[in-house]
Amino acid sequence: MTDGTAPRRRGRPARTAAAQGPDTRARILDAARTEFAERGYDKTTMRGIARAACVDAALVHHYFGTKDDVFAAAIEVSFEPALALTAILQETGAGGDALAGIGERMAAHFIGVWEDPVSRTPLLAIVRSALTNEAAAAVLRGFVLRRLLERLAAELDVPDPRLRAELAAAQMIGIAVLRYVIEVEPLASADPQEIVRLVAPTLQNYFTAAPPPA
Amino acid sequence: MTDGTAPRRRGRPARTAAAQGPDTRARILDAARTEFAERGYDKTTMRGIARAACVDAALVHHYFGTKDDVFAAAIEVSFEPALALTAILQETGAGGDALAGIGERMAAHFIGVWEDPVSRTPLLAIVRSALTNEAAAAVLRGFVLRRLLERLAAELDVPDPRLRAELAAAQMIGIAVLRYVIEVEPLASADPQEIVRLVAPTLQNYFTAAPPPA
Numbered sequence: 001m002t003d004g005t006a007p008r009r010r011g012r013p014a015r016t017a018a019a020q021g022p023d024t025r026a027r028i029l030d031a032a033r034t035e036f037a038e039r040g041y042d043k044t045t046m047r048g049i050a051r052a053a054c055v056d057a058a059l060v061h062h063y064f065g066t067k068d069d070v071f072a073a074a075i076e077v078s079f080e081p082a083l084a085l086t087a088i089l090q091e092t093g094a095g096g097d098a099l100a101g102i103g104e105r106m107a108a109h110f111i112g113v114w115e116d117p118v119s120r121t122p123l124l125a126i127v128r129s130a131l132t133n134e135a136a137a138a139v140l141r142g143f144v145l146r147r148l149l150e151r152l153a154a155e156l157d158v159p160d161p162r163l164r165a166e167l168a169a170a171q172m173i174g175i176a177v178l179r180y181v182i183e184v185e186p187l188a189s190a191d192p193q194e195i196v197r198l199v200a201p202t203l204q205n206y207f208t209a210a211p212p213p214a
Numbered sequence: 215m216t217d218g219t220a221p222r223r224r225g226r227p228a229r230t231a232a233a234q235g236p237d238t239r240a241r242i243l244d245a246a247r248t249e250f251a252e253r254g255y256d257k258t259t260m261r262g263i264a265r266a267a268c269v270d271a272a273l274v275h276h277y278f279g280t281k282d283d284v285f286a287a288a289i290e291v292s293f294e295p296a297l298a299l300t301a302i303l304q305e306t307g308a309g310g311d312a313l314a315g316i317g318e319r320m321a322a323h324f325i326g327v328w329e330d331p332v333s334r335t336p337l338l339a340i341v342r343s344a345l346t347n348e349a350a351a352a353v354l355r356g357f358v359l360r361r362l363l364e365r366l367a368a369e370l371d372v373p374d375p376r377l378r379a380e381l382a383a384a385q386m387i388g389i390a391v392l393r394y395v396i397e398v399e400p401l402a403s404a405d406p407q408e409i410v411r412l413v414a415p416t417l418q419n420y421f422t423a424a425p426p427p428a
Contacts (some may be wrong), residue, residue, distance in 0.1 A: 131346070149398070
């Protein structure tokens with residue numbers, strides 16, 4: 001159990017032995033993302049992930065613990081492009097103000113992530129799983145809260161920064177649902193730059209504007 | 215097959231005969247909404263709807279045709295509160311301008327629909343079904359396009375009115391997903407009026423503002 005290698009077991013086939021090594025974890029994670037994306041949370045099993053990664057199921061437990069833990073790790077990898085928003089927040093906009101134009105940069109970043117099928121497919125799988133399974137929703141809730149929205153909210157100088165960050169996230173998730181899942185026209189075929197142009201003021205308002213009088 | 219009553223069949227049990235009448239259609243529709251809400255689109259069957267409505271399955275086919283047709287009818291009933299937006303659009307805001315304050319009135323209306331469990335439950339069932347089943351997505355796509363967004367877009371005096379109406383719908387759907395399904399805090403526990411206050415400028419911008427320079 002040391003050095004990231006798995007325990008040896010008697011009588012295991014050669015492919016299991018060959019599977020051990022520093023990138024076994026990465027291969028299991030790849031297999032897990034594919035399984036969750038194709039089958040959804042409910043129908044994905046630890047055994048199925050192990051089979052897809054050509055390793056013993058005990059190795060999946062060794063590296064990740066429970067199915068929820070593998071799902072959380074898969075979410076984390078799938079959200080990596082989205083997490084680049086921290087870098088975006090640290091860029092400076094016009095006049096050296098980090099929040100100048102942040103709405104447009106953020107909208108462009110998110111639409112870019114969703115436009116790329118490589119990042120879109122696992123994100124859609126996560127959204128679908130979380131909408132239909134409470135365990136998956138709990139994992140996403142914990143992850144989204146802990147990593148994505150808290151980081152964003154920490155950069156904002158407005159009242160209710162977390163609530164505003166979530167309303168911005170809600171705008172982008174809703175667009176993803178209508179454009180890529182339900183495929184409602186004209187949104188489904190709209191030019192990505194046109195969407196960015198229309199959505200940028202919405203995000204900018206959540207991130208920087210003082211709230212209107214109550 | 216006339217006067218909205220079903221054909222008589224020999225040897226049917228008394229409860230089927232008793233089920234015939236002017237409100238049979240309404241009772242089947244109620245049962246269908248409950249079945250779709252509880253089981254989702256995939257697991258709902260015409261036979262199950264018939265059983266829940268205490269009628270013969272042939273009656274369900276008689277009144278509605280296919281499963282997709284029942285689903286479309288159930289969507290239509292579930293979206294009735296949302297369709298009240300036409301009335302909202304025809305109210306006049308400040309200074310006799312129908313679009314003055316429309317963002318706030320619309321946000322308050324939608325949050326009100328989602329806050330009421332009676333209207334929320336079937337709407338959530340529809341969103342879940344459409345996210346996981348292509349046939350359900352197609353029905354929602356057709357319905358949303360035909361009824362809800364075209365009506366709204368027709369009232370707007372902006373470029374790209376349909377696209378803007380859909381971006382506003384995306385904002386509200388995203389809020390529903392994060393608040394009621396994923397239950398991300400602080401959005402899940404936020405005061406509905408606070409959400410309306412923060413979201414109103416977003417909708418107002420989509421419905422009335424000229425687009426920012428490209």
